[in-house]
Amino acid sequence: MAKNNPIFKKCGCRGPVLDAAGTPVLDADGKPKKRRLGAGCPQLRRGTGWNPRHGSWHYQIEINMGPDADRAHLGRGGLATSDEAEAQITAIRTLVAISEEHADDPEAAAKIRAEIVERIQIALKDRTSLPDAVELRTAARVGQPIVNKTTVEQWLTDWLDGKGKIVANTKRGYATHVAKYLIPHLGQVPLDKLRVSHVNAMFNAIAEDADIIPAENAARREVEAAAKKAWKDSDPVAVRAAREKLATMPPYRRPANAATRQRIRATLRSALSAAQREQLITVNVAALAELESGKRPKALVWTDARVRRWKATGEMPSPVMVWTEKQTQAFLARAERHEHYALFQLVAFTGLRRGEACGLRWNDLDLPTRKMTVAQQIVQMGWETAITAPKSDAGARDVGLTAQSVTALKTHRKAQKKAKLAHGPGWIDTDLVFTGPDGSPLHPAWVTDQFKLLLREAGLPPIRLHDLRHGAATLALANGVDIKVVQEMLGHSSSTITRDTYTSVFDELKLAAADAIGAALTRTDNAA
Incomplete structure (x- = not known):
C-alpha cells in the first residue's frame, strides 16, 4: 500500500x-x-x-x-x-x-x-x-455512560433488587420469569446490544419447549404407573428398572403457554422501561417483539358428553372447566360434612378467590344485613404466606350474601367457638373466619388439597378450586344477573374481563334460545 x-x-x-x-x-x-x-x-x-x-x-x-x-x-x-x-x-x-x-x-x-x-x-x-x-x-x-458494559442479567438483577414497593406475589412472579426464562436466554447479551431478534428467538424457544413438555410429562406418568403396578405385583426387578428410567427423565414441568409468554414479555418490558429511564438504552425491544395473543382460555361446562369423554381418555376439554348446577350441588352435598363447608359454599355462591376466603374476618361480615366486605387476602409465595390487600382496587368490594351462606356462616361460628373453648388459653385470636384447630390462619394450599379430596369423594369431574369462582359467575350470568353486577361481585376492574373469561353458557340455555327463535319464526298468528 x-x-x-x-x-x-x-x-x-x-x-x-x-x-x-x-x-x-x-x-x-x-x-x-x-x-x-x-x-x-x-x-x-x-x-x-x-x-x-x-x-x-x-x-x-x-x-x-x-x-x-x-x-x-x-x-x-x-x-x-x-x-x-x-x-x-x-x-x-x-x-x-x-x-x-x-x-x-x-x-x-x-x-x-x-x-x-x-x-x-x-x-x-x-x-x-x-x-x-x-x-x-x-x-x-x-453524562450517560458511552460504554455500557452492563449485561441483561446484571440489569435484571439490579432491577429486581430495586422493586421494593410492589405486591410480594407480583415481585415473586417477576423473579420467576427472570430466573427461569429471561436470564437463561438473554442474560449474557450486553444490555445496549439487546435486539428484537434476541427476544423473538427466546420466545420461539420457549414455545417449542411448551409443545414438548406435555409429552414428557405423559411419559413420566406412564413410567410412574408402571412402577406402582410392579410394586403392587411384588416385582422388584420391574420396580428397579422403572425407577432407573425415571432418574433419566425430565421432572414434571408446567409449559409456558401463550398467556404465560405474554406475562414474561410484560416483565421484560417493565425492566427495559426502567433501563430507558436510566438512559441505558434508547429502545424497548420487548415492546417490538412478535408474540401470539395470550387470550384467556374459554371456560367450558362439564356436559354429560364431555364427562364421558374424560372418563374414557382422561383428556380435559379446556384448562378452565365449570360444573353444572347439579354437579355443584353434588359437591356441596359432600362438602357439607367438612369442617370448613362454609368456606367452599361461600366460594361457590359468591365467587371469592381462595386467598380472599382464607383472609376473611368476622369483622368483615354483617350477617343481619347479609353483606360481606372483601378487605384482605392471604397469598401464597412459594410455601410462605402473607396477608395483603386485595389483588386490585376493584378487589376491595362489598358482596351480598344468600340466606344459605348466612346460615352456613352462623353454624361455622358456633363450631369455631366450641373449638376455641376446647383448645384453651393457647388459642390464636386472629378474628379470621376460617382457621386451623388452634385459631391460626389456613394455608391456601391446604384448602386446595381439601377441595380436591372432596370432589374425588363426590365422584365429580375435575375442576380447580378457582373454577368454583368461574361457576359462580356463569350461574349468575345464566340466570339473568347483569354483567356489571357480576363484575363487581368478582372484583374485576372491567366488565370486559368478566365477559371474556366467565361467560360460559349451559347447553340447556343455548337450546332454550334456539327454541325461542324457532317458536317466533313458526308462529301462525303473526300478522301478514
Missing part, C-alpha cells in the same frame, strides 16, 4: 519464505515454510489498477488520544470496496470529533474521547455497525 494511505487491499494467499539469497526456507520436516502475502500478493493488481476479483479492502487509522496517551489504532478488513472503507473512516472521525464539542472541559473531553474510541473498538472487534453519532452526542451531553 502507498505510504500514509490508510486504505489498502489484502488477501489470504500464502507464498514461500525466502532467505537472503532468494532460496525457500524449509521447516523441520523439510517442507517449504509459508507466509501470508497480505498486501504484497501480485494477484491484487491487474495492469495499473486493482483486481476486483481478488482480495478485500482494509483500512487502518491512528487516533490522537492526547499529549499523555498512546495513539489508538483502529481498523477493519474484509470490505467489498474502497468507498466502503472511506465511508467508515469518515464515520469514525466524525464520532471521535464529538469529544471536541466539550473542549471547554479538557478532562471531560479526554474521557469522552476515550469512551468513544472504546465503543468503536468494540464494534470493530464484533464486526457490528459503528455507533450512532446522535446517540453518542446525546450520551456525552447528558
Whole structure:
C-alpha cells in the first residue's frame, strides 16, 4: 500500500519464505515454510489498477488520544470496496470529533474521547455497525455512560433488587420469569446490544419447549404407573428398572403457554422501561417483539358428553372447566360434612378467590344485613404466606350474601367457638373466619388439597378450586344477573374481563334460545 494511505487491499494467499539469497526456507520436516502475502500478493493488481476479483479492502487509522496517551489504532478488513472503507473512516472521525464539542472541559473531553474510541473498538472487534453519532452526542451531553458494559442479567438483577414497593406475589412472579426464562436466554447479551431478534428467538424457544413438555410429562406418568403396578405385583426387578428410567427423565414441568409468554414479555418490558429511564438504552425491544395473543382460555361446562369423554381418555376439554348446577350441588352435598363447608359454599355462591376466603374476618361480615366486605387476602409465595390487600382496587368490594351462606356462616361460628373453648388459653385470636384447630390462619394450599379430596369423594369431574369462582359467575350470568353486577361481585376492574373469561353458557340455555327463535319464526298468528 502507498505510504500514509490508510486504505489498502489484502488477501489470504500464502507464498514461500525466502532467505537472503532468494532460496525457500524449509521447516523441520523439510517442507517449504509459508507466509501470508497480505498486501504484497501480485494477484491484487491487474495492469495499473486493482483486481476486483481478488482480495478485500482494509483500512487502518491512528487516533490522537492526547499529549499523555498512546495513539489508538483502529481498523477493519474484509470490505467489498474502497468507498466502503472511506465511508467508515469518515464515520469514525466524525464520532471521535464529538469529544471536541466539550473542549471547554479538557478532562471531560479526554474521557469522552476515550469512551468513544472504546465503543468503536468494540464494534470493530464484533464486526457490528459503528455507533450512532446522535446517540453518542446525546450520551456525552447528558453524562450517560458511552460504554455500557452492563449485561441483561446484571440489569435484571439490579432491577429486581430495586422493586421494593410492589405486591410480594407480583415481585415473586417477576423473579420467576427472570430466573427461569429471561436470564437463561438473554442474560449474557450486553444490555445496549439487546435486539428484537434476541427476544423473538427466546420466545420461539420457549414455545417449542411448551409443545414438548406435555409429552414428557405423559411419559413420566406412564413410567410412574408402571412402577406402582410392579410394586403392587411384588416385582422388584420391574420396580428397579422403572425407577432407573425415571432418574433419566425430565421432572414434571408446567409449559409456558401463550398467556404465560405474554406475562414474561410484560416483565421484560417493565425492566427495559426502567433501563430507558436510566438512559441505558434508547429502545424497548420487548415492546417490538412478535408474540401470539395470550387470550384467556374459554371456560367450558362439564356436559354429560364431555364427562364421558374424560372418563374414557382422561383428556380435559379446556384448562378452565365449570360444573353444572347439579354437579355443584353434588359437591356441596359432600362438602357439607367438612369442617370448613362454609368456606367452599361461600366460594361457590359468591365467587371469592381462595386467598380472599382464607383472609376473611368476622369483622368483615354483617350477617343481619347479609353483606360481606372483601378487605384482605392471604397469598401464597412459594410455601410462605402473607396477608395483603386485595389483588386490585376493584378487589376491595362489598358482596351480598344468600340466606344459605348466612346460615352456613352462623353454624361455622358456633363450631369455631366450641373449638376455641376446647383448645384453651393457647388459642390464636386472629378474628379470621376460617382457621386451623388452634385459631391460626389456613394455608391456601391446604384448602386446595381439601377441595380436591372432596370432589374425588363426590365422584365429580375435575375442576380447580378457582373454577368454583368461574361457576359462580356463569350461574349468575345464566340466570339473568347483569354483567356489571357480576363484575363487581368478582372484583374485576372491567366488565370486559368478566365477559371474556366467565361467560360460559349451559347447553340447556343455548337450546332454550334456539327454541325461542324457532317458536317466533313458526308462529301462525303473526300478522301478514
